[in-house]
Each structure stands twice: as C-alpha cells, then as structure tokens.
Amino acid sequence: DTAVSQTPKYLVTQMGNDKSIKCEQNLGHDTMYWYKQDSKKFLKIMFSYNNKELIINETVPNRFSPKSPDKAHLNLHINSLELGDSAVYFCASSQVAERDNSPLHFGNGTRLTVT
C-alpha cells in the first residue's frame, strides 16, 4: 500500500565508499524528487526528474547522481561519500499537471551515516 517507498531505511558506511538509495512510487506520478534533510531539519531539494527532464539543484555535488530506470523509480547514487553527506534523504513524487499544483508525496526517508 505504501505510495512512495525507499530502501534502505538506514545506511551506515565509511568515507570514500559508493552507495545507492532506491525509490519507488506506485501513484502513477510523472515527476520524482530527492530531498536532503540535515541535522537542523532543513529540507532542501536536490533533484527533480520526469520522463523528459532532469533538473539539478546547482548546489548539489556531482558525486550525487539520480538514475531513473522507469517512471516509477528514481534511485540516488552517491560516489566517494564524505562525512558531510550524513543526513536523511527523502524521495518524493507528484503529478505535474498544467492547471493544478500537485502536492508532494514523500517516502519515509533513508538515514545515511558516513563514518
């Protein structure tokens, strides 16, 4: 029944490693997003993606890359992990329509800890 699901829920890894977080949505939405929530609870958008266009927040390091095998999935790959990457990462989706402003539907997050 989960609308937006992320795996894993927790991820502990060492500096320098490469890791991925998976996200799937079963809402039939056409747009997916990745957000980062730091220790101060500030939720910052990292990427937005639909089947035509990827928009990257210019402040996101290029070590982060989203990969979308299909419309229902948007995975996040992180290379050469750094201590500052420790945060909770949220996946979200919405249906971008011409007239309505579609709310975001979030997953329950992946807590990444880099040691």
Next chain:
Amino acid sequence: LAKTTQPISMDSYEGQEVNITCSHNNIATNDYITWYQQFPSQGPRFIIQGYKTKVTNEVASLFIPADRKSSTLSLPRVSLSDTAVYYCLVGDSRNFGNEKLTFGTGTRLTIIP
C-alpha cells in the same frame, strides 16, 4: 526565491485551536501555498493547499489574505497526536526542480496535555 518565514516553535494545550503563520513576501503569481506535517522518522505529509482566500478540509483551514504575502494554517481542537513539525511551502510544482521547492525550517508544534 519565495523564501518563507515561520516561528521556530509553538506550544499549545490540547483542545485549543492553533494558528501557525507563514510569511512569504516574494510570492509569485503562479505560486501556491502548501502546508505539510512531519513526524519524527517520517517524511512530510500533505495537509492543505491554497492559492487565495480560505480553504478548509477535514483536518485544517488555510487563510490567505488578498495580498498573499502570508498565510495562516489553523488546526482546530488539537490533540497530542498533532505534535509535529509544520512546514509552509510556496511554489509551483509545474516548475519542478525550482529552488522554491526547498522547504523552510518549519514550526515545531508541541501539544501539552
């Protein structure tokens, strides 16, 4: 950027009505105002959305003045389960990826029994 400003925290007793105000002086014509609720270890959850005047649903009301430079989320008769962080988001999801889709710091609401 339609930067938003909210009180960092609020306390209220059970059964009272709680009003949380968000300031967004630079709101654009196409921007909507959306409020989300976040519990610990969960993602934000949509509460209510509006463009102007008043919107009401089964859980909350949203009041937006004519100039749209602020908005007020109203939670009637709060209970302990309403303790959460509430975020005001101003933007237009049609401009997906727009920096406006970055959330502010939110308001931590604590309900006191």
